[in-house]
Amino acid sequence: xxxxxxxxxxxxxxxxxxxxxxxxxxxxxxxxxxxxxxxxxxxxxxxxxxxxxxxxxxxxxxxxxxxxxxxxxxxxxxxxxxxxxxxxxxxxxxxxx
Numbered sequence: 001x002x003x004x005x006x007x008x009x010x011x012x013x014x015x016x017x018x019x020x021x022x023x024x025x026x027x028x029x030x031x032x033x034x035x036x037x038x039x040x041x042x043x044x045x046x047x048x049x050x051x052x053x054x055x056x057x058x059x060x061x062x063x064x065x066x067x068x069x070x071x072x073x074x075x076x077x078x079x080x081x082x083x084x085x086x087x088x089x090x091x092x093x094x095x096x097x
Contacts, residue, residue, distance in 0.1 A: 020079055030087055035060065055067065
């Protein structure tokens, strides 16, 4: 599984990238056929609370792509919310086999 992390208009810290990689790798436990994970991080304007957006796209061969996006106070919190949403999508996908 390949993981691509793209931060728009800012540089993600190595710590943040490690956090994201660790969280995303857990998705493979739910569905082993994930080929590619594209993570997009951006700060939503204006500069207020709840302005960190994380979007994650999962490329699953022969099953279609899955996507979820969430906004939270921190990128870590947004990534947690997105991973939870994707776990639910993967469970539905798994049941539909």
